[in-house]
Amino acid sequence: MEVAYLIETIIKVVVVLLIFSALAGIGTYFERKVLAFMQRRLGPMNVGPYGMLQFGADAIKLFTKEDIIPSNVVAPIFKIAPVITAATAFMAAAAIPFLPEFTIFGYTVHPIVSDINIGILYILGVMGVGLYGPLLGGMASANKFSLLSAARAAAVFISYEVVTGLSILAPIMMVGSLSLIDFNDYQLENGWMIFNMYGVGFVAFILFWIAGFAETGRTPFHLIANDHEIIDGFGTEYSGMRWGLFFIGEYANMFFISFVIPLLFLGGYGDGSFLGAMALLGKMSFFFFFFLWTRAAWPDVRPDQLMWLCWKVLMPIAVLNILIAAIVMI
């Protein structure tokens, strides 16, 4: 029993790692294509049919590029920072049920590495640790732009983390559990979270979604690595696979947030049938697409605007939301 559990867990970890590392790469292809089509361009076209092997070419480039450690950087921290980003992104995946449980060859598979009872807390916590990657990498880089980026990362980190935590409180009060599987089962009985509780769930959904953009550092809140202001921010001094790890971490984070939002608010995989699993993947795809969509459509905000938004607008709304949820529940 113990050995079987161990083997099963290791297999699951490897599968999640491989699939999402590959998805992170393929995600870049989709991002480039979608952005190109929205801007009336072709996007990558030359490597493979319709440029589909572009991801492979990029991977070869990243793996074989020289790994430069500049002379003035704080080398140990500089080297560990990208690993933090990528590792925490994948660690967060441990508590996400990617599919409903299914039976294969008479063996029931739970497509979740570990159904711990503090699931959502664990996910948000580990994803929060992920921002130490840009923070430490930026501060250790001995580069002014990286330092600016690190300062912004700290500001963003403090601002959005408050909103994420508070916005998720009201749904947690309703469900009474932190496990994402319990969230799913609750929504199976009571309908989707966003339609629950006279709009409380909907407000929480919007707040969490906005905070998700800050969490993954995507376009309206892409200020820690804004190309036109601070070059590549924390990534300026990085090259080769260390930069690639930042990249994989960012895209894996996007995928995981895209899984978490439907699981928390949009019914997840429903009753666990094949259709429900496909619905979860469909919802995930929509949220991933939305990340790309906004990148084509929306401008970036300044750091002070982001802090204004998080502290003066979203946080009061989140607190009010919790209050209303408490009153309704009584």
Added chain:
Amino acid sequence: MNNEAFNNRDVSDSYFLVDIEDYPTEPWDKFKRVIKRTFRIELFVGLWVVIREMFKFDLHTVSYPEEKMPIGPRYRAIHEMKRLWESDTERCIGCGLCEKICISNCIKIDTRIDENSRKEVSDYSINLGRCIFCGYCAEVCPELAITHGGRYENASDQREHFLMYEDMLTPLDKMTAGTQVEFEGFGAITPHEDERVKKTPLAY
């Protein structure tokens, strides 16, 4: 269109100030502005515009090395030496005007007298590294011999890149096929030249 529109520098009657609201200073006004901006659906207009363009799929990329934009017939790129339509011989008479007028001194022409006691171009080269493609040589040429062509891909790994007479000359097989194209740019004959030409007045 007449030049009036371009020469009129007095723009006072056609320019107007854009109506920009004053920035709110009172907290209540700032709050009202935030509410107004939040519930006007400007962000979704942006989303709609890009998704509309995506589904229209009206792509404007020219994938350059495979396909090229058509260039105008007056485009001034690498020089060409034209031949006479009637006899397929070279139009160049070796007058040397192009060498004289060239403002970057990139044309070198040498002539000699051949067996039939006719002037013949013995050496002609253009240094493309110096040429600024101003078109004066094509304009000054009395025989419409040296013209510009449409070849613009002249990247080179050296500064001096000499274009020789034989390379500029229209190949003979092109002449027999009748596919030599006249240059329409500098120095070319304007379309209605026949009606505009006047007899030389002899009454001086």
